[in-house]
Amino acid sequence: MRERLFPRWGAALFALLPLSEILYTPATGQTVYAAALASLICALVCAGGARLAPAWQRSHVLQWLLALFSLWPIVTSLARMGLFLHNTVFSTRPLWSLILILTVCTLLAATAGLNRCAMWALPIAWLAGAVILLSGVLTVSQMQPAHWHMPGSALPRETGQILLRLLPAALALSLSLPERLSGAAARGLSAGGALFALIALRTTLLLGTHTAALLPYPNFSAAGLAAIGDFARHGEVFFAVPLLLCELGRCAALSCVLLLPFSHSYGVLRLSRRAKQ
Amino acid sequence: MKLPGILLLLTLLLCGCAREVSPVSALALDRTDDGYRLTAEVVRQDSLDDAASPAYLSATGRDLPGLLSNLSNILPGELYLSHAQVLLISETVAEESILPLADYLCTENDVRLSLRVAVVRDGTATDLLQSDDEVYALSELLDRAAQEGTLPDMPLYRVSEVLHADGTAILPALYLDEFGQTAPAGTAVFANERLSCFLDGSEIGGGSDA
Amino acid sequence: MDTITFSTDLESNIRLMQSIFRGDNTFVTRRAVSRAGLSCAVFFFDGMVNNIAINQSVIRPIVCSDLSCASAETICQTVLQINDSRVETDSSKLFASFLYGDTVVFTEGDARPVVVNTKGFSVRSASEPENERVLSGPREGFTECFMPNLALIRRRLNDRRLKFTFLRIGSRTNTIVCLCYLAGVCEQKLITHLRRKLEGLDIDSVLDANYLAERIRDHRWAPFPTFGTTERPDVVAARLVEGRCAVVVDGSPVVLTAPFLFQECFQSNDDYYISFLQANLSRLLRVAGFLFTITFPAVYVALMLYHRELVPARLLFAVSAAQRGVPLPIGWETFLMLLVLEALKEAGARTPGAMGQTMSIVGGLVLGQAAVSARFAAAPTVIVVAIAGVTGLMVPKLQTAALWLRFALLAAAAAYGLYGVGFALALTMTWLCRMHSCSVPYLLNLIPRVQAEQEDAWLRAPWFFMRHDRFAVKRNPSKGDKP
Numbered sequence: 001m002r003e004r005l006f007p008r009w010g011a012a013l014f015a016l017l018p019l020s021e022i023l024y025t026p027a028t029g030q031t032v033y034a035a036a037l038a039s040l041i042c043a044l045v046c047a048g049g050a051r052l053a054p055a056w057q058r059s060h061v062l063q064w065l066l067a068l069f070s071l072w073p074i075v076t077s078l079a080r081m082g083l084f085l086h087n088t089v090f091s092t093r094p095l096w097s098l099i100l101i102l103t104v105c106t107l108l109a110a111t112a113g114l115n116r117c118a119m120w121a122l123p124i125a126w127l128a129g130a131v132i133l134l135s136g137v138l139t140v141s142q143m144q145p146a147h148w149h150m151p152g153s154a155l156p157r158e159t160g161q162i163l164l165r166l167l168p169a170a171l172a173l174s175l176s177l178p179e180r181l182s183g184a185a186a187r188g189l190s191a192g193g194a195l196f197a198l199i200a201l202r203t204t205l206l207l208g209t210h211t212a213a214l215l216p217y218p219n220f221s222a223a224g225l226a227a228i229g230d231f232a233r234h235g236e237v238f239f240a241v242p243l244l245l246c247e248l249g250r251c252a253a254l255s256c257v258l259l260l261p262f263s264h265s266y267g268v269l270r271l272s273r274r275a276k277q
Numbered sequence: 278m279k280l281p282g283i284l285l286l287l288t289l290l291l292c293g294c295a296r297e298v299s300p301v302s303a304l305a306l307d308r309t310d311d312g313y314r315l316t317a318e319v320v321r322q323d324s325l326d327d328a329a330s331p332a333y334l335s336a337t338g339r340d341l342p343g344l345l346s347n348l349s350n351i352l353p354g355e356l357y358l359s360h361a362q363v364l365l366i367s368e369t370v371a372e373e374s375i376l377p378l379a380d381y382l383c384t385e386n387d388v389r390l391s392l393r394v395a396v397v398r399d400g401t402a403t404d405l406l407q408s409d410d411e412v413y414a415l416s417e418l419l420d421r422a423a424q425e426g427t428l429p430d431m432p433l434y435r436v437s438e439v440l441h442a443d444g445t446a447i448l449p450a451l452y453l454d455e456f457g458q459t460a461p462a463g464t465a466v467f468a469n470e471r472l473s474c475f476l477d478g479s480e481i482g483g484g485s486d487a
Numbered sequence: 488m489d490t491i492t493f494s495t496d497l498e499s500n501i502r503l504m505q506s507i508f509r510g511d512n513t514f515v516t517r518r519a520v521s522r523a524g525l526s527c528a529v530f531f532f533d534g535m536v537n538n539i540a541i542n543q544s545v546i547r548p549i550v551c552s553d554l555s556c557a558s559a560e561t562i563c564q565t566v567l568q569i570n571d572s573r574v575e576t577d578s579s580k581l582f583a584s585f586l587y588g589d590t591v592v593f594t595e596g597d598a599r600p601v602v603v604n605t606k607g608f609s610v611r612s613a614s615e616p617e618n619e620r621v622l623s624g625p626r627e628g629f630t631e632c633f634m635p636n637l638a639l640i641r642r643r644l645n646d647r648r649l650k651f652t653f654l655r656i657g658s659r660t661n662t663i664v665c666l667c668y669l670a671g672v673c674e675q676k677l678i679t680h681l682r683r684k685l686e687g688l689d690i691d692s693v694l695d696a697n698y699l700a701e702r703i704r705d706h707r708w709a710p711f712p713t714f715g716t717t718e719r720p721d722v723v724a725a726r727l728v729e730g731r732c733a734v735v736v737d738g739s740p741v742v743l744t745a746p747f748l749f750q751e752c753f754q755s756n757d758d759y760y761i762s763f764l765q766a767n768l769s770r771l772l773r774v775a776g777f778l779f780t781i782t783f784p785a786v787y788v789a790l791m792l793y794h795r796e797l798v799p800a801r802l803l804f805a806v807s808a809a810q811r812g813v814p815l816p817i818g819w820e821t822f823l824m825l826l827v828l829e830a831l832k833e834a835g836a837r838t839p840g841a842m843g844q845t846m847s848i849v850g851g852l853v854l855g856q857a858a859v860s861a862r863f864a865a866a867p868t869v870i871v872v873a874i875a876g877v878t879g880l881m882v883p884k885l886q887t888a889a890l891w892l893r894f895a896l897l898a899a900a901a902a903y904g905l906y907g908v909g910f911a912l913a914l915t916m917t918w919l920c921r922m923h924s925c926s927v928p929y930l931l932n933l934i935p936r937v938q939a940e941q942e943d944a945w946l947r948a949p950w951f952f953m954r955h956d957r958f959a960v961k962r963n964p965s966k967g968d969k970p
Contacts, residue, residue: 088386089793089904101903105910109917116920119934123916147438207390210441211434214383225391225434234359234389234796241909248913298795300804320800322808325866329804359796360803387796413800 007184009118010177012125013253014046014188017170018196019128020247021162022219023240024080025196027203027212029149034158035200039193041163042170043186049174050182056175063261066175070257073169077251078102081244087216088240102248109252110259114176117253124249125192128242132195135239136202138226143205169250176257297354301361302331302412305402306344306378308369312337315344316403319352320360320412329412335403341381358387362416364394364433365402365451371465371472376444379437390434393419396465398452398475405453418459419449428461444469447476491578497595501528504591519546523555526595527562535588537607544569545590545603559599562592571604583661610635616718616740618883624760625721633663633737639720640667640735644727648672651735654685662693667723667733674730680925681732681745696741699734705923710888713924715744715751722756732925746924748931750944752884753777763949770946776881780889783878784821785896785908787871791817793904809865817868818901824864824872825893827854832876 018039025031056062082099090098109117174185203212203222212218223239232238303318316335322328336347349356364382366375375394382388393416397405409415423430428449431439439446445468452462463477491507493500501516508514517529527549531541548566557566559574575581576599585591588606613635615621616628629636637651652666664685668678684703693699700714701707715731717723718740723733726744734743753773758766790798791806798806813820831850835843851873858864879889892915899907922929932944942948 085906089906105914108914112917112921116917119930120913120917120920122934124913144435207434208438208442211383211390211438214380214437221390224389230799232797233391233799237794237797237905241905244906245909245913248910252917298807300800300807302800320804322804323811325805325809327808329801357795360800362800389796 005115005118005178005181007181009115009122010181010184011188011191012121013118013249014170014173014185015125015192015195016121016128016188016246016249016253017042017166017173018189018192019125019132019243020077020250021166022132022196022199023084023217023243023247024165025162025200025219027200027207027209027218027222028154028158029147029204029209030152030155030158031200032197032204033151033155034162036193036197037155037159038162038166039189039196041159042166043189043193045167046170046174046185046189047182049171050177050180050185053175053177054180060261066172067258067261069168070172070176070254073172074106074251074254074258076165077169077247077254078106081247081251084217084240084244088220089237102251105248106251106255109248110255112252114178114253114256114260117249117256121249121253124242124245125188128246129191129195131239131242132199135223135226136198138228139202139206139222142225143202144208145205147205147208149204149209169254172257173253176260298357299352299354300357300359303363303365303406303415304358304361305365305367305397305406306341306370307367307401307403308373309337312339313341313344313370314403315341315348316406317348317352317356318406318412331410331412333403333407341378358385359389361388361392362413363419364392365397365406365415366394367397367400367402368472370402371396371448371467374470375467375472376437376440376470379433379440382433383437388433390432392433393423393449394431394433394436395419395428395449395451396472396475398450398462398465400453405451405459408453408457408459415451415459418451418461422449422461429464440467440470446470450475491582493578493593493598493600495596495598497526497528497593500593500598500600504528504530504593517546519549521549521552521554523553525549525552525554525557528593529590530585530593531590531605532586532588535608536590536605540569540605540607541590545592545605549592556596557594559594559597559601562594563601567592567601567603569603569605573602574599575602583655586661587663606634608632613639619717619719619722619756621756621760624756625719627720628718629720629735629740629742631738631740633665633735636720636735636740636742637665637667640723640727640733643720643724644669649727652682654682656685656688656690656699657693658689658691660692660694663737664693664699665735665737667727667735669727669730672728672730673732677730677732677746677925681734685734693736693738695739696734696736696743699736700743705925709918709922710891711749711919711922711929712752712884712887713745713747713922713929715747716741717744718742719756725759746927748924748927748933749919749922749929750931750933752882754943754947758947763947767946773881774945776878777885777889780875780879780881781892781896782908782912783875784825784871784893785900785911786905787867788818788821788897789900789904789908792901806865806867809867812862813865813868814862817865818897820864820868821872822894822897822901824868825875825897828872828876829890 018035025035056066078099081102082095085098086093086095109120112120170185170189177185199219203219206222206225207215207218212222215221220236220240224234224236226239227233227235299319301317302320305316307314307316314335314337316333318331319334320329321332322330334348334351336344336351338344338347345356366378379394382392383390406415419428422428429447431446431448436446436448445466448465448467450462450465451459454460463475465475466473491503493503505516513533513535515531515533519527519529529541529545545567548568549562552566554561554566563572563574575584581591581600581602584602588608590603590605592601592603594601610632611630613627613630615626619628627639629639641649646669648670650668650670654664654666655661656664666678666682666685681703685699688699688702690698690702696716700716704713706713715726723742723744727733731744731746734745753770755769755773758770791810795803810817815823831847834850835847838846855869855873859866859869875893879886879893882889896908896911899911903910919930920934942953
């Protein structure tokens with residue numbers, strides 16, 4: 001039986017995409033606008049992509065092309081997650097071992113199928129949203145409105161950079177949706193994009209653009225300034241874990257897209273002959 | 278079930294020893310004839326019943342990476358800066374450009390961005406650091422003063438930002454009073470990334486009478 | 488059992504029965520002859536029957552009868568003075584009833600035996616189950632006796648739609664298993680699914696409900712329960728009203744209910760019998776307790792190995808001081824302490840009565856203190872493990888899951904810190920998302936939220952808000968409910 005992918009799950013799955021960009025995006029004065037703009041463009045493109053999905057899926061060639069295309073965001077995601085862990089906590093571990101363990105986790109999650117990944121995305125998206133908001137609230141008193149920047153000439157370039165990372169994954173997913181979920185895709189990307197922009201704003205107002213430019217992961221470092229009394233000072237990891245889970249969800253969903261031509265089922269990935277029955 | 282079991286065991290085998298670390302609660306940086314001297318307040322606690330007590334270790338070198346490396350060589354465990362909350366710099370150090378120092382500390386993974394930097398007036402930073410036997414007394418003093426508004430609230434990330442923006446900054450100043458106790462000494466003003474002058478309470482309008 | 492054919496000759500029937508049960512000293516043969524000369528033979532097992540019923544309702548009516556010759560039907564209809572008797576021609580059913588405490592009566596000239604319900608073995612009284620105690624509410628519990636168990640259910644559900652369907656499972660034990668459901672409330676698909684699974688079992692013996700539960704459950708390797716178990720008739724009645732099925736097994740006080748959803752792990756009988764304000768707080772505490780018991784040792788190890796910057800400075804210094812001199816790395820130390828905790832729990836559970844309590848006190852206090860003094864373990868580790876152990880008791884239905892997850896998360900924490908814990912929890916969540924119980928999603932009402940079923944998911948709504956037709960599992964969201 002083909003199971004239904006509910007709009008709310010679909011929206012959560014798409015919300016993971018902008019959220020998983022947060023850790024790696026620099027915080028210049030333009031990032032707030034660029035994040036919002038890129039997410040909005042993505043939402044529009046994906047809404048269109050989701051409408052095209054049924055037609056797209058009728059062609060085996062296009063499906064294969066999409067599967068190959070999804071390789072790119074998967075590989076970049078795994079690589080940047082591995083690098084992030086290597087640069088922040090596990091500097092003594094070989095990079096390949098970190099990427100390997102991330103790949104294993106991704107595949108384990110992907111075997112559940114696209115529907116279950118989307119179902120799983122719902123609590124993860126809520127968790128990430130809650131952590132982002134809590135982190136923001138805890139640092140409000142330290143923010144300096146003077147660090148605010150108006151949109152400038154660097155905005156198109158930054159928007160393009162974010163789009164380059166966000167759009168391939170979003171497009172691959174929207175074209176693989178089992179049902180017409182264009183509204184859900186747009187809602188998810190918009191909600192995720194709003195949180196993305198908010199956190200970029202927090203980093204800019206907190207650290208300032210110059211300090212942020214010094215840091216390899218400014219949004220991550222800024223989260224370290226959120227503390228509850230003497231507890232969780234330097235607590236970036238509490239911020240990073242849900243965001244990495246978002247990225248894991250994104251990789252798992254894209255892996256489902258990658259394996260879609262083999263699986264014949266949106267529900268649970270089955271490579272055996274049983275799936276064709 | 279076998280596979281998860283094997284994976285679990287393999288992962289357990291990866292359990293590493295917790296590395297022995299020497300946690301630093303505060304640092305003091307002084308200028309010497311041929312470079313700098315970095316003094317670290319290392320926290321020692323031997324048993325649950327004891328109170329944490331400070332121990333002071335110094336190293337000399339020509340730049341901050343070298344100083345930290347030399348310091349870690351003489352420490353019993355790995356130099357652990359994550360719990361360092363204060364960096365004291367002497368007047369002579371502050372008279373040079375402090376921007377590279379702030380930048381370096383910002384980019385160090387271990388160092389907290391909320392580390393408070395203070396300038397020591399009329400004396401060495403090491404003397405002031407060693408004047409108090411209680412761990413974290415200095416950071417508590419600076420926190421309280423920042424909250425009350427008697428000293429500038431300038432954690433490391435803010436110092437770096439303002440210095441990058443236009444090279445001017447204000448930092449809290451401390452000194453050892455006649456009783457040998459640490460006391461606020463107004464504000465150190467930086468221009469072009471260098472210490473320019475000190476302002477006491479009356480000059481910035483917050484004091485009683487001059 | 489092979490088919491056995493009886494003859495019209497009473498003596499040959501007596502010989503046949505005696506040859507079948509040769510060597511069984513509880514087998515009793517009683518000849519009874521009426522005033523007019525009608526010969527009958529009465530067979531029963533000593534200890535399994537109600538002697539008064541046999542004497543007064545079977546033997547006396549035969550002896551006092553004026554019939555000289557009678558068929559099995561006549562004996563059944565006009566002689567025996569008992570509420571339940573029948574002529575049985577199927578030898579397998581005959582022996583099943585006979586072995587279960589019924590009495591068999593043969594009469595001269597008829598090959599067909601009469602089966603009389605004279606069951607009368609001693610049973611335990613319906614006391615409150617030890618592991619499902621409530622502060623207020625009904626205190627009756629199931630016993631090992633089958634029919635009284637069904638009566639306990641029926642007494643609570645006076646509904647003509649309540650059905651009890653009997654099956655016989657186990658080629659040696661021939662155990663009666665009863666499938667209970669409310670027709671029209673429970674989905675027919677669920678009934679068929681369970682019935683097919685039960686009928687498909689080819690096993691020798693069923694001595695407890697768990698013999699069946701492990702065989703017919705979905706996700707056999709998962710540590711999360713996919714069948715509910717209870718010893719309380721009120722719980723079974725509530726489950727039946729919600730559209731679930733129950734499986735009652737003869738000889739076991741434990742009744743299975745299906746489907747079983749994850750949310751039920753955090754529900755307690757008390758939740759429905761005390762104020763919703765208190766019940767909901769308790770339920771939230773149970774959820775927190777479960778999360779705490781599985782993550783606390785792992786988070787402790789992760790913090791001390793990889794994220795010491797997160798620990799408040801003075802606490803870190805104290806824990807580091809306590810760790811000094813302990814021979815094992817903190818991951819292994821916690822792992823071994825958790826094993827010791829499980830060993831103590833096992834010893835406490837297997838040791839009788841007061842001695843078990845003494846074991847726990849000796850183990851918990853004396854050994855813990857001694858281990859810390861001797862530097863076998865650090866005091867913070869003992870505290871962490873003890874807290875994990877105590878909070879683990881808050882959700883008894885998830886004790887197996889908590890045990891395994893605690894170790895798995897500990898391993899993940901030791902290897903990859905809080906990131907490892909996060910990933911391990913996320914993969915566990917994926918697992919839960921994939922799970923089903925009798926084709927109903929395991930996380931129904933939690934993630935695939937059906938709006939109408941929210942009254943008793945995370946929290947219990949007050950009774951005045953609760954609709955009376957809250958069939959939690961009747962609808963499958965995969966078929967069109969809009970969450």
